[in-house]
Every structure is written in structure tokens, then in C-alpha cells.
Amino acid sequence: MLGYIIRRVLWIIPVLFFVSVITFVLMRATPSGPFDSFGGGRIAAPGVVAALEAKYGLNDPPHVQYLRWVGNLLQGDLGPSYKYRDRTVNDIVGEGIGTTVMLGLMAFTVAVLIGIPLGVIAALRHNGIPDYLATFVSIIGIATPSFVLAILLLVFFSVTLGWFPSQSARWWDNPSTWVLPTVALAGFPIAQIARYTRASMLEVTRKDYVRTAQSKGLRERTIVSIHMIRNALIPVVTILGPILAFLITGSFIVETIFGVPGIGRYYIVSIGQRDYGVIMAMTMLFAVAIAVLNLVVDVLYAYIDPRIRYS
């Protein structure tokens, strides 16, 4: 097991290398550079652009630039931002990453706490009213893209009802503003987890050990909590890793709509502005998150299901 974990951790390094090379190449293939236009469509004099490009070493051969980026990265330096020139990429990431991770974790917690009970209840009352209600909720979750959910929540609860403060300076300091972005982000994962849990519970219901427990005359509560739920959750764990990765990397739409001060909202802007350092940093951070979470899930899977053996 330890050997397996070490090999998986080491394998993350080449994965990140390829992800960074692909991102770097795509970025440089993009026509126009970071200094071709300034805010409001102003165009800088040619001499200024040349001077800026020289200052940041953008005229060096691509592989030199890439190696310089890797060298700086290994020293913990993500490089300068070409657009927010009073801040480095480290500053930008440092300011926002806590918020993005916190938002992702809150949505994840909500999704697990609602999705799993929903799926369990639906399976226990299979084809009953609770099942139909749970199915209805998960259909709505699947059918409503996060951007639609975000807009509807914002207009209905924040603008029309005025229950939650709308955006203003330092509005994120007020915890009640966290509610709507969390719900908007959690909608889809709730549905996914509920569907998965329901299917898994229904599968377990037909198992011999459940029938044995029933014929032994065990209390219904004992059967459900000890024999059914614990076994049914094993496959559910495997989708939790991708879901958490999706919540952390996919939050940029929700962050943009609500104006959450995380790092996600910089992503789209920085691609438009060719802010190379920010693009690279975001892609790498998200790739690390995905790789690590998948590893954690695989290890966790072997831990909770002793039948799984990695060699």
C-alpha cells in the first residue's frame, strides 16, 4: 500500500509537467500578447510595448521562458502579473485561494449532508412519495446549470426579497453572503450524490446479507444503519473526489456572477488579457487539486473496503 501511494505521488510530477507544457504552448499560440492593448482599448506606443516585453523577457525563445518559469516555480515564485502590475501572481493567488477553497468545501459539505440522506430515504421508500420527492429534487439539480441557478437565486433572494446583502465593498466579510453562492454551487452535486446513493442503496437491499439480517429478526434501524448504509456508501466515496475537484475548479462561474473574491474569477479575465503568469498559476493549482483529490479517494477506497488491494 505504501509503495502504491509513493508511486502515485511521484506520478503526479510528470502529469503536472505535461499539463504545464500544454498550457504554455496553447497560451503562446494565442495571437496578440499582454501589452497589445491597455484598459479601455488604449494602444501603447510601439516603443513602450517593446520595452515592456523586453523587461519581462517575452522576447526570449519559448523554451527559455518556460524553463525560467519552472525555475521560479521551484523557488515558490509564480512570477509577475502583467495586468495587475503592483501585485505578483503570488499576491493574487494568496489573496483569493482561501476563499475559493472555503466556498468549494462549504458547497461540498452541503452536497454531502443533503445528497446522501436524500438518496438513502429515496431507496428506503422505493417508489413511495419520499422517493418521488427525492427524485424530483435531483432532477431539478441535474437540469439547472450553476449559472442559471446563480442568476435566479441572486435576483429572487437578494434583489427581490432582500434577504441577503448584495455586493458591496467587503461584502464577503459578512457570512450571510456565503449562502447563495454555496447553494448555487451545491445544486448539481446534491443531485449527483443523491442519485448515486439511491442506486447503491437499492443494490444493497437485494444482497444476501441484508436478507440474513432481516431473517435473524434484527431491528430495521440496525439493518439500515449497520448493514445497508455502510456498504452502500463505498461506491459513493469514489465520486466524492471528482465532485470536490469539480467544486473547487468549477467555481469560477459562480464566483464571477456573485463577485466572490476568490481566484476563480481571475481566470476568464486573465485569458482575455493574456496575463500568462496568472493563467499558468490557475491551471497548475487546479491540476494539483484534481490529482491529489483523486489519489486521496483511491487510498480512502482501499481503506474502507478491505477487499480492494492495490499492488
Place this chain on the structure above:
Amino acid sequence: MANRSGALEAPAAATPRRSASLWGDAFRRLLKNRLAILGGIIVAFLVLVAIFGPFLTPYEYQAQDLQAVRQARGPVNPFVGPHLLGTDNLGRDLLSRLMDGARISMTVALVVQIVVLLIGVPVGAAAAWFGGRVDTLLMRITDIVYAFPDLLFIILLSVALRETAFGKALDGLLVVFVAIGLTAWVGMARLVRGQLLSLKETEFVEAAKAVGVSDFKIVTRHLLPNASGPMIVAITLGIPGAILAEATLAFIGIGAAPPRASWGSLVADGQTYLRSEPHLVIIPALAVAIALISFTFLGDGLRDALDPKLKGKQ
């Protein structure tokens, strides 16, 4: 009833047995699933709208009815005039734009899954058939693609290629479709590999090898057809993801070049008027929702119908 023309065939058994082929069984099970039927009917309707809708509407999706907008002092409300679902602030007929959007969404469904098949099936089949180093190499490649943040890759690729001929094809949509496909094939490759690894050890493959069938034919004629059930399910259930990805990208302004509008960009455009004209957001959002639900129902139904594990249990 049985074989009228069959003078040379063996006499029919006393009680002609209904063929119990995998597909026949699966189709019968599918017909019993009401949600799957509903999903299938809506999918068929959406496809028909995508093909014929734009020919049937009295308006072009980009045509502006400025007079109506001037009269209404803003977007025209639905159900009042000649514009059945109203217009946007520029006087463009919402129904016509929705139908053009259906064309975009259904094309996404098709093109992305073609890309997924074209990459995922050969990669998965090669990994399973050759095994060893080929398998390791190909699976490492899928790991890299899997670790790439999907939407970020699609955005980068479409921005990088925006000015090229490829980037401009299909009003700028082709590059988005292909980019979505390039991130989505990993699941298919893993599925095909898993299926083929177990099929590879069966006796009919050994028999085929013994009579000297070539590797390529064994994979394409014997192995892949046997794995086609799970592949069809994966394709159908992959479609909502592709439609959602396209709508999300359109919402942030990546994809269809104006005046063309995907359902996602209709939602984005309507956002400004949400308080006074909520239908401009609600109607395209409903269109996305209906497409996502119906493909999910159909895919779930297909999975239940084709999953041999459930055979005889329900």
C-alpha cells in the same frame, strides 16, 4: 405464421420461440420504462426542431423587428403579438433564436460524442489488446488529460485558435465542440479498455485466433460489438455533460459568434432584463433544462435495459 418461403429450411418448432437477442430484450425493457420513453420522445422532438425548426419560423434568428420594440419600449412580451415567445431588446424573435440554439445544442451532442468515439475507442481498445507498455503509456496519457481542468482547457484552446480557419468554422462553434470532445474521451477509453480486458479472455476470441482471424478483425468484429451496450449508455449519458459545457461556455462568451446565439448566450443576454422581462432568461434556461433531463432519462433507461446484472430481477 412461421416461414412461408422456407421450403428448404428446417420445419418450424411447434411453438415458435420468440428470439431473445440482447437488443430485442433490451428494447422491450426500455419500452416498459415510462421516463425513458418520455426522454426519448423529447430527444426526438429536439432533434426534429434542430433540423427543421429554422425553416418553419416566420423570422430569421438574426432579423430585427424594430417597430415592435419601439412600440413595446423594450423587449416584446411573449404571447401577445406575432412573436409567440416575444423578442429580445433588439427585436429578435425569441422562438427563432431558441430553435437555432436547439441546432447548436444538438450539434454539440453529436459532434462531441463523435470525437469521444474517434479517440476513446481506439485508445481503449489498443490499451486492452496490446497490454504491457502500450497499455501503460496510453493510460498515462489519459491520466494527464484527466488532470487537466476541463473548462480551462476548452477556454484556452478556443481562444488560442480563434483567429484560424478551424477556429472560425461553424461560426466559431467547431473549435468548442472539438475542445469539449478532447476533454471528454477519457471515460470512454477507460470503459472500452475495461470491457475488452474481460472479453479478451473469452473462448470465442480464442476460437477466432485459432482459425487465424487478424488482430484488427478480432477487435473490431468480435470484441467491440460485444462491448457496444455499455458504450451506447456512456454516449447517451455523456451528452448532457457536453450540452451543459457548451451552454456554460456560451454564457461566459466563448463559442457561437454573434448574431448566432446558443441557449447559454441567450441566458447571458437576458440577464440584464431579468427583473422586467424574466422570460428572456427563463425560457432559454428551460430549454437547457429539458434537453439535460431528457437525455439523462433516456440514458438511465438504456442503462437499466442493457445492464445484464439486473436481468430477471425487476
